[in-house]
Amino acid sequence: MFEFATLLASESEEMPSVLAVPLDELIIGLIAFLLVFGTLAKFVLPKIKVTLDERANLIEGGLERAGKAEEAAAAVLAEYQKQLAGAREEASAIRTAAQADRTAIVEEARNEARIAAAGVTAAAEAAMAAERAQAVSALTRQVGELALSLADKVVGEALSNDARVASTVDSFIADLERAAAK
Amino acid sequence: MAFSVLASGGPNCKIFSGCGFPAPGAEIFQFDALFTFTIGGLSFNISKVTILLLLAVVVIIGFFGYAFRKPKLVPRGAQNVGELGYLFIRDGIVKETIGKGGETFIPFLFSFFFLVWILNFWGIVPGAQLPVTSIFAIPVTFAIIVYVTWVPLGIYKQGFVGFFKNIMFPPGVPKGMYLLLTPIELISNFLVRPFTHAVRLFANMFAGHLLLASFSVAAFYLLTFSFIGIVGSAASFTLTVLLTAFEAFIQALQAYIFTLLAAVYIGSALHAEH
Numbered sequence: 123m124f125e126f127a128t129l130l131a132s133e134s135e136e137m138p139s140v141l142a143v144p145l146d147e148l149i150i151g152l153i154a155f156l157l158v159f160g161t162l163a164k165f166v167l168p169k170i171k172v173t174l175d176e177r178a179n180l181i182e183g184g185l186e187r188a189g190k191a192e193e194a195a196a197a198v199l200a201e202y203q204k205q206l207a208g209a210r211e212e213a214s215a216i217r218t219a220a221q222a223d224r225t226a227i228v229e230e231a232r233n234e235a236r237i238a239a240a241g242v243t244a245a246a247e248a249a250m251a252a253e254r255a256q257a258v259s260a261l262t263r264q265v266g267e268l269a270l271s272l273a274d275k276v277v278g279e280a281l282s283n284d285a286r287v288a289s290t291v292d293s294f295i296a297d298l299e300r301a302a303a304k
Numbered sequence: 305m306a307f308s309v310l311a312s313g314g315p316n317c318k319i320f321s322g323c324g325f326p327a328p329g330a331e332i333f334q335f336d337a338l339f340t341f342t343i344g345g346l347s348f349n350i351s352k353v354t355i356l357l358l359l360a361v362v363v364i365i366g367f368f369g370y371a372f373r374k375p376k377l378v379p380r381g382a383q384n385v386g387e388l389g390y391l392f393i394r395d396g397i398v399k400e401t402i403g404k405g406g407e408t409f410i411p412f413l414f415s416f417f418f419l420v421w422i423l424n425f426w427g428i429v430p431g432a433q434l435p436v437t438s439i440f441a442i443p444v445t446f447a448i449i450v451y452v453t454w455v456p457l458g459i460y461k462q463g464f465v466g467f468f469k470n471i472m473f474p475p476g477v478p479k480g481m482y483l484l485l486t487p488i489e490l491i492s493n494f495l496v497r498p499f500t501h502a503v504r505l506f507a508n509m510f511a512g513h514l515l516l517a518s519f520s521v522a523a524f525y526l527l528t529f530s531f532i533g534i535v536g537s538a539a540s541f542t543l544t545v546l547l548t549a550f551e552a553f554i555q556a557l558q559a560y561i562f563t564l565l566a567a568v569y570i571g572s573a574l575h576a577e578h
Contacts, residue, residue, distance in 0.1 A: 140333050151441060151444075151445030157361045170372045174387070
């Protein structure tokens with residue numbers, strides 16, 4: 123306690139209080155601050171502010187560009203999917219059409235074949251009929267002639283000279299032929 | 305007196321040698337003028353304080369001048385560190401505290417933060433070992449600068465009447481309370497505020513420096529070949545190391561608090577809130 127008191131006493135004699143504010147220190151402190159503030163505010167900090175703003179802009183711009191690219195990609199994808207769906211639809215339509223065509227073609231071919239077959243059959247039948255008619259006609263004539271010659275031999279020579287008889291025989295043969303032709 | 309921590313008791317002042325503990329006192333904050341010059345009748349003392357002050361100025365301008373000499377979009381090395389400091393002030397202090405219109409005050413607050421921090425930091429730099437802000441005139445200077453910034457700014461932004469009205473008659477209070485509140489607000493904002501702004505920084509750095517000095521002196525004073533001496537000296541030395549680390553934290557914290565308060569004052573001048 124005693125020492126403390128002497129310390130205070132000696133202090134007040136020898137040196138100023140720690141709470142003293144000498145004007146020269148105040149001014150030097152002010153100069154120090156103004157030097158730092160002036161230099162930083164005028165020459166140093168504006169540069170970094172510009173750089174930071176630029177960087178922020180760049181990042182924002184980058185994000186915007188990325189967003190736009192994403193949008194464009196989505197649009198392309200949608201377009202592609204639309205096209206794909208269209209192509210698929212078209213393919214299915216073509217397939218359906220082809221199926222219909224095939225059916226039609228097969229049907230047509232079948233019809234043609236049927237017609238051709240019918241033609242061939244008809245021609246064959248006609249030929250057969252013609253041949254048969256010819257054969258019947260020839261046979262009838264021969265049978266007529268045969269019967270005539272037989273009757274001639276049975277009845278005698280008299281019949282062959284008689285014109286009336288001859289025409290009767292001819293009309294009989296003609297009737298025979300007509301009947302055969304039917 | 306300049307290097308008086310160990311000299312105050314003399315190199316042979318040890319425990320058990322009949323010499324009392326030479327506790328460091330106010331004298332460790334007194335420095336002889338290395339030289340003196342006079343301008344306009346006022347004599348300027350150039351002492352350790354002045355030199356450390358100017359050294360801080362050189363360090364700050366030198367570092368940031370170098371870091372931001374040619375700022376790149378993709379930062380490298382010193383620019384990274386410098387940007388960290390800039391963003392800390394911009395986002396951590398200005399945007400949080402002032403908000404709109406605060407951009408203008410970034411250089412002001414930036415200068416304060418780094419000047420105060422480096423001046424504090426000298427306290428644990430070997431060779432310097434003096435937090436310049438523990439010299440009362442320095443925080444007083446800074447507090448005055450802040451005061452003569454925010455008061456005129458408030459008058460300019462809110463008008464003379466509006467500014468004082470906003471401070472003396474905070475809205476949302478029963479009318480009768482103004483009888484009590486107005487004098488308190490007036491005193492607290494215009495008288496106590498600059499005073500505490502300066503004293504808070506000064507007292508923290510002053511006390512921290514005294515504490516460090518006391519334990520360093522004790523470590524030296526107790527260093528004798530005796531049980532008490534060795535244990536006491538080792539404990540004091542350990543404490544000195546730990547307190548130095550603690551001081552490093554306090555130095556940054558006090559610089560932050562000083563700058564934050566400056567930002568709060570400027571913010572209150574820009575927008576009348578409450």
